[in-house]
Structure formats: structure tokens, C-alpha cells
Amino acid sequence: MRPTRLPMALALGAALALGACATRPDPADPEAVAEFEQNNDPIEPWNRAMYFVNDGLDTLVIRPAAEAYRIFLPPELRTGIRNALGNLRSPVIFVNDVLQGEPHRAAATAGRFLLNTTLGVGGFFDVATDLGLPGHGEDFGQTLGRWGVREGPYLFLPILGPSNPRDLVGTGVDIATNPLTWVTGGADYDAFTYSRTGLTGLDTREGLIEPLDALRQQSLDPYAALRSAYRQRRNAEINNTAEVSPAARGMGFGAGTGIEGPRR
Amino acid sequence: MTPTPRRLLLLAAAAVAGMPRGAHAQQVDIARATAFIQQTGEQLVSAINATGQSVAQRRDRVAQILRQAVDVEGVGRFILGRWWRQATPDQQQEYLKLFEQVLIHNLSSRFGEYQGVRFSLGRTQARTEEDALVNTVVERPGNPAFGLDWRVSEVSGQPKVVDVIAEGTSLRLTTRSEYSSVITRNGGQVAALLNAMRNQIRQMAAREGA
Numbered sequence: 001m002r003p004t005r006l007p008m009a010l011a012l013g014a015a016l017a018l019g020a021c022a023t024r025p026d027p028a029d030p031e032a033v034a035e036f037e038q039n040n041d042p043i044e045p046w047n048r049a050m051y052f053v054n055d056g057l058d059t060l061v062i063r064p065a066a067e068a069y070r071i072f073l074p075p076e077l078r079t080g081i082r083n084a085l086g087n088l089r090s091p092v093i094f095v096n097d098v099l100q101g102e103p104h105r106a107a108a109t110a111g112r113f114l115l116n117t118t119l120g121v122g123g124f125f126d127v128a129t130d131l132g133l134p135g136h137g138e139d140f141g142q143t144l145g146r147w148g149v150r151e152g153p154y155l156f157l158p159i160l161g162p163s164n165p166r167d168l169v170g171t172g173v174d175i176a177t178n179p180l181t182w183v184t185g186g187a188d189y190d191a192f193t194y195s196r197t198g199l200t201g202l203d204t205r206e207g208l209i210e211p212l213d214a215l216r217q218q219s220l221d222p223y224a225a226l227r228s229a230y231r232q233r234r235n236a237e238i239n240n241t242a243e244v245s246p247a248a249r250g251m252g253f254g255a256g257t258g259i260e261g262p263r264r
Numbered sequence: 265m266t267p268t269p270r271r272l273l274l275l276a277a278a279a280v281a282g283m284p285r286g287a288h289a290q291q292v293d294i295a296r297a298t299a300f301i302q303q304t305g306e307q308l309v310s311a312i313n314a315t316g317q318s319v320a321q322r323r324d325r326v327a328q329i330l331r332q333a334v335d336v337e338g339v340g341r342f343i344l345g346r347w348w349r350q351a352t353p354d355q356q357q358e359y360l361k362l363f364e365q366v367l368i369h370n371l372s373s374r375f376g377e378y379q380g381v382r383f384s385l386g387r388t389q390a391r392t393e394e395d396a397l398v399n400t401v402v403e404r405p406g407n408p409a410f411g412l413d414w415r416v417s418e419v420s421g422q423p424k425v426v427d428v429i430a431e432g433t434s435l436r437l438t439t440r441s442e443y444s445s446v447i448t449r450n451g452g453q454v455a456a457l458l459n460a461m462r463n464q465i466r467q468m469a470a471r472e473g474a
Contacts, residue, residue, distance in 0.1 A: 031346040035444060218370050220460045224445035228438045236432020 021045070040153055041227065047156040051223045054158040062159075063212075066205035080124040082203050086135060087116045087123025088196065092174050096138035100146045108133055137237070140177070141170025145238035154227055162230035292423065297396040297416035298385065300423040304333045305383050305400060312378050320472075326372040334371075335417065335424035336364045342426070343440045344454075347447050351454040359454070362461040369468055371428070380405045383412070395426060 022044040025032035041047060070078070090113035097106035112128040112135055120127045129135065144166050145151070152165035163171075175181055180196070183189065219225040311325040340363040341348055351359060375381075386399030395417040403409045415427035415434075428435045443457055450456030 035346070035448075039441070214374065218464075219442055220457070220464060221442045221445045221449075225438050225442040228441035229433045232433045232437060233431065241432055 039227070040151075042153050043155075047154060048223055050156045050158055051226075054156070054161070057158060058212075062201075062205055063209065066202055066209060069202040070206050070209070078203070078206070081199055082207075083116070083120070083126045084123040085196070085200055085203060086126075087113065087120070088180065089137075089178075090116075092140075092178050093136070093138045095177050096140055096143045096174075099140075099143045100138070105136060105138075108136070109138075136240070139167075139170050140173040141167035141234070142238045144170055145234070151231075151234070154231075156223075156227075162226055167234065292394065292396045292416060292418045294396050297423050298398055300333075300416060301398040301400065301414050301425075302385060304329065304425070305385075308375060309381055309383060312375055312381055323372050326375050327368045330368055330371050330375075331364070333425050334367070335419045335426050336360070336367060338417070338419060338424070338426055339367065339436055340364070342436055343443055345440055345444060347444065347454050347457075350452070355454050355458060358458055359461075362458060362465065365465050366461055366468075369465075378402070378404060386411070397429075 022036075022042055025036050027033060073081075090109055094106055094109045094113070097103075097109050112133055115128040115131065115133070116123045116126060119125075126135070149166050151167065155163045155165065155168065157163055157168075160171075180193070215222050215225060307329045308326060311322060311329060314322055314325070317325075337360055340360050343363070344351070344359060348356065382403045383400050384403075386401055395415050398414045398416055400412050400414065401409045402412045410431055412431075413429040414425050415429065416423050417426045418424075419426075426436070446457050446460055447454060
């Protein structure tokens with residue numbers, strides 16, 4: 001961008017941001033104020049616009065793609081892909097286990113990686129779970145949460161879904177700590193990376209077909225319900241009270257829907 | 265007006281609901297809460313897995329069990345939260361009626377799809393002075409297990425379910441957020457929520473009829 005355009009862009013950004021701010025409730029109503037602060041969604045109009053955009057994208061492209069994925073690939077193959085994607089995430093989960101000071105969980109993650117990569121034929125079969133070593137997910141957003149970092153204001157991003165500054169930073173760090181990010185190997189390797197990213201998206205969305213359909217159908221305000229569900233779910237994950245198989249959160253984005261899909 | 269049993273019941277419920285929560289709360293007995301969830305869970309599982317019954321029949325039976333086990337009024341009031349006091353008595357009555365339909369329908373349609381389901385009790389913890397949290401693990405053939413927690417409270421001497429928490433997400437917290445948002449976005453009108461609920465029930469009926 002040329003320097004002359006910068007002030008204009010800044011002014012435009014500020015105007016947009018101001019227009020996107022949620023109106024604070026009357027300070028004389030303490031309950032309304034408490035609720036506003038609990039929602040912690042100061043840019044709600046902007047987020048709702050992004051939700052609307054995402055909803056359109058999802059209806060037109062993403063959900064149909066996930067359905068095609070479900071229709072054309074047999075369940076055994078999809079399970080294998082899900083397992084393999086989870087296995088590829090193991091290094092990131094391991095790093096976060098360590099950063100959270102959880103040696104037992106770190107050992108479990110490392111053991112799973114070794115077992116599934118070898119006996120499980122590159123992670124396609126989750127033999128570790130059959131041997132009594134179930135998996136769990138972790139990401140850097142959760143690690144920051146454990147370190148006492150507050151989540152910050154709610155964010156809704158197209159494609160990535162619900163998030164917040166803490167989880168978004170976590171996503172970036174997870175990408176940076178993933179060894180696969182730093183391996184280079186020409187066109188074949190690029191193809192592998194694109195397939196991995198694409199499959200991760202398809203796998204994640206496929207697992208969420210029923211929960212998101214139910215949300216759209218049953219909720220009077222899906223945006224607000226998702227915001228609440230995402231927060232609760234992230235808190236449960238940070239406290240390790242709700243365990244998720246690593247592949248079920250394959251996006252590796254701190255984002256996710258906050259709802260658990262049927263896992264196969 | 266002659267006080268029919270139903271009206272008396274509503275009056276009593278309104279009186280109880282009008283009292284500050286906790287003033288008459290009894291300590292919930294953990295063993296009792298666990299036994300209650302065990303029993304309710306077994307009833308639900310056998311209703312869901314009843315072979316030789318149509319989907320509609322199974323769903324009706326599930327709804328019947330849930331209606332007995334869940335403190336629908338208490339949950340409804342909790343969810344409406346601060347808007348309860350802003351609602352007129354008529355609105356409160358209508359809200360509770362609509363809420364029961366929506367809640368039971370949503371829960372039973374979800375459970376209805378759980379063919380072949382099994383559940384087992386996890387550890388139980390008393391959470392607050394008022395309620396106990398009973399952990400269960402739900403398994404379906406070909407699916408990894410998931411955690412479903414039941415918050416149980418004593419309501420007029422009977423253990424009742426006051427919240428269902430699926431993998432860390434509480435039904436009543438999520439719904440409270442949702443309903444409050446509908447009211448706030450419609451200028452603080454409880455009537456707007458009732459309208460939306462009426463529409464929702466109409467759509468549910470249309471889907472089921474189709």
C-alpha cells in the first residue's frame with residue numbers, strides 16, 4: 001500500500017469498527033450490564049455480519065462439500081483419515097502437554113504417536129486406543145488459558161468459526177510449532193500439505209453436520225447459542241474436564257464450533 | 265372460578281417459583297441423586313431401544329419420561345432469568361407452557377436418534393449446597409463414548425433434573441444466552457420471545473406432520 005492511502009484506510013477502518021460496536025446497556029440496570037460483560041462481545045454487530053457471511057458460505061459450499069465427502073467415502077476410510085489427521089497433530093498436542101506441565105498426558109501422546117505411526121500404518125488405525133491408551137486434544141489456546149491468559153472479546157470469523165484473541169494466537173502458534181509446517185519438499189510435499197488442510201476441513205465439517213443442523217433448526221438465535229456453547233466448551237477443554245479425541249478437533253484452529261460432532 | 269387440581273398446582277408452582285431460590289433449598293442427597301439418574305437413564309435407554317415400536321411411539325415415551333424427570337418450571341425460570349420479573353403474569357404462564365413443549369421436543373428428538381444406546385454412571389460430585397452433578401458416559405455402537413452430566417436438585421422433596429451438560433456445554437446456560445439475546449435484540453420485549461417460540465412450535469409440528 002502506498003503511504004498516501006494509509007490514513008484513509010485507517011479512517012475507514014475506524015469508522016467500520018465504531019459502527020460495529022455493540023451498544024452498552026443503561027448503566028442503571030446492573031443485571032443488563034452484568035449480562036453485557038458476560039457476553040463479552042463488544043463488536044457483536046460485526047461478528048453477526050461475519051456469522052451471516054459464514055452461514056451463506058456454509059450453506060452454499062462447505063456443508064454440501066462435507067456431505068459429498070460423507071456420501072462418497074466409506075465410513076472405514078473416513079475413520080482412517082480422521083485417525084491419520086489426529087496422528088499428524090500429535091507433535092503439537094505433545095508440545096502443549098509439556099507446556100501445561102502434564103508429563104503423563106505428554107507421555108500418552110508420545111506413546112500413541114509411536115504406536116499408531118508404526119502398528120497403525122502411519123496413523124490410519126488407532127491401535128493405541130484399542131490398547132488402552134486413548135487420545136486427547138490440546139492446543140496453544142488451551143495452554144494460554146492454563147497460564148491464566150484471559151480469552152478476550154468474542155470473535156466470529158468466516159470459515160474458522162467462533163474464536164477469541166487468545167485462541168486465535170494459539171492457532172498461529174500451533175501452526176508454527178507443527179514440524180510439518182517447516183518441512184519443505186517440492187511439489188509433492190505441497191500437494192500433501194494442501195490435501196491435509198483440505199481433508200482436515202472436510203473431516204471437521206462432516207463431523208458437525210448433525211449438531212449444526214440441530215442448532216440451526218432448534219435455536220431461536222443460533223449466533224448467541226453458539227457463542228455461549230463455544231465458551232463453555234473451551235473452558236471444559238482447558239480444565240480437561242471434557243475429553244476430545246485429537247482428530248475431532250482436527251482444524252487445529254483455536255476455533256471450532258464448541259459443539260461435538262458424532263465421531264466415528 | 266373453581267380451583268381445579270391443575271390450577272392449584274400452577275398456583276403452588278408459582279408460589280414456590282416466587283420465593284428466593286435457596287431459601288428453602290434442601291441439601292440434595294448424593295446417593296439419592298445417583299439412584300435417580302440411574303433409574304431415569306435405564307428408563308430412557310429401554311424406551312429408545314424398544315424394538316417393535318415406531319419412531320413416534322418411542323419419542324412419545326421418551327418425552328413422557330423426561331417430563332417426569334425434569335424440573336421444567338425451574339429450568340424455564342432459570343433460563344428466562346432477569347426477564348422473568350419483567351414479564352406479566354400472563355406472559356409467565358404462557359412462557360412456561362411454550363417452554364415445556366420446546367424443551368421436551370428438542371430433548372426427545374435428540375435422544376430418539378440414539379438407537380442402540382448404552383449408558384454407565386461415572387463419579388458423582390456434590391457441586392453446591394443445592395444440587396449434585398451426576399456424570400454418565402453414553403455409548404452408541406460404532407461411536408466413541410461421550411460424557412453427559414446431569415445436574416440434580418431436590419424439588420419439593422423429589423429429585424429432579426435441572427440441567428443437562430453434554431461434553432461441558434450446559435443446556436440451560438446456552439439456552440439462557442439464546443433467549444436473552446432474542447429479547448434484547450427486540451427492544452427488551454418478552455413478547456418477542458413468546459412469538460418466536462410460538463413460531464418454533466408451529467414449525468416443529470409442521471415437520472413432524474410432513
